[in-house]
Amino acid sequence: TQLLEQSPQFLSIQEGENLTVYCNSSSVFSSLQWYRQEPGEGPVLLVTVVTGGEVKKLKRLTFQFGDARKDSSLHITAAQPGDTGLYLCAGRPRTGRRALTFGSGTRLQVQP
Amino acid sequence: GAGVSQSPSNKVTEKGKDVELRCDPISGHTALYWYRQSLGQGLEFLIYFQGNSAPDKSGLPSDRFSAERTGGSVSTLTIQRTQQEDSAVYLCASSPLLAGQGVYGYTFGSGTRLTVV
Numbered sequence: 001t002q003l004l005e006q007s008p009q010f011l012s013i014q015e016g017e018n019l020t021v022y023c024n025s026s027s028v029f030s031s032l033q034w035y036r037q038e039p040g041e042g043p044v045l046l047v048t049v050v051t052g053g054e055v056k057k058l059k060r061l062t063f064q065f066g067d068a069r070k071d072s073s074l075h076i077t078a079a080q081p082g083d084t085g086l087y088l089c090a091g092r093p094r095t096g097r098r099a100l101t102f103g104s105g106t107r108l109q110v111q112p
Numbered sequence: 113g114a115g116v117s118q119s120p121s122n123k124v125t126e127k128g129k130d131v132e133l134r135c136d137p138i139s140g141h142t143a144l145y146w147y148r149q150s151l152g153q154g155l156e157f158l159i160y161f162q163g164n165s166a167p168d169k170s171g172l173p174s175d176r177f178s179a180e181r182t183g184g185s186v187s188t189l190t191i192q193r194t195q196q197e198d199s200a201v202y203l204c205a206s207s208p209l210l211a212g213q214g215v216y217g218y219t220f221g222s223g224t225r226l227t228v229v
Contacts, residue, residue, distance in 0.1 A: 041223075098168065
């Protein structure tokens with residue numbers, strides 16, 4: 001089983017602060033996705049990264065795929081209360097199971 | 113439909129009863145997935161359907177769990193003889209292609225919150 005570990009598990013910050021969430025594995029993934037989930041809803045796709053070292057920006061969110069395709073990070077600049085939610089990384093294994101493997105999640109709370 | 117639809121949204125059942133959870137994926141999506149999420153944690157894979165291929169059942173936690181997908185569309189997840197540890201949110205997702213290729217990801221339903229008392 002290919003596991004994805006996220007850190008931190010919980011983060012509470014003030015509006016305007018910056019933060020980084022990490023997603024790590026000992027396994028190589030062919031691609032990695034980040035999702036955000038709000039209470040009572042299913043996760044919503046934010047981004048897909050495919051190439052080792054790839055960096056993608058989505059407004060104030062910056063996503064990076066590690067060079068070895070074993071890890072990823074999500075950086076949020078000037079966090080806003082609307083960024084509050086559960087952030088999940090999900091990797092597509094190179095072999096074996098064809099469904100995404102999800103990380104344990106990082107719960108972000110941004111205080112106004 | 114416009115999105116993935118799951119029903120019921122909430123289900124309370126007595127220990128030992130059977131339950132059926134329904135998922136109606138986005139029309140044309142060939143892949144359908146069931147996951148389980150406990151207490152706002154990460155998602156645990158249960159089962160995956162892709163077109164007419166045999167489903168990947170490797171995530172089902174016990175033989176009390178089963179799922180089927182009729183006509184390549186609607187899917188039903190059945191839990192027999194429910195136990196308290198089955199309490200969780202059951203999420204269904206669909207995708208047009210294998211998730212992770214290109215820009216295709218999963219589109220999730222809002223889930224079914226199952227409580228076994």
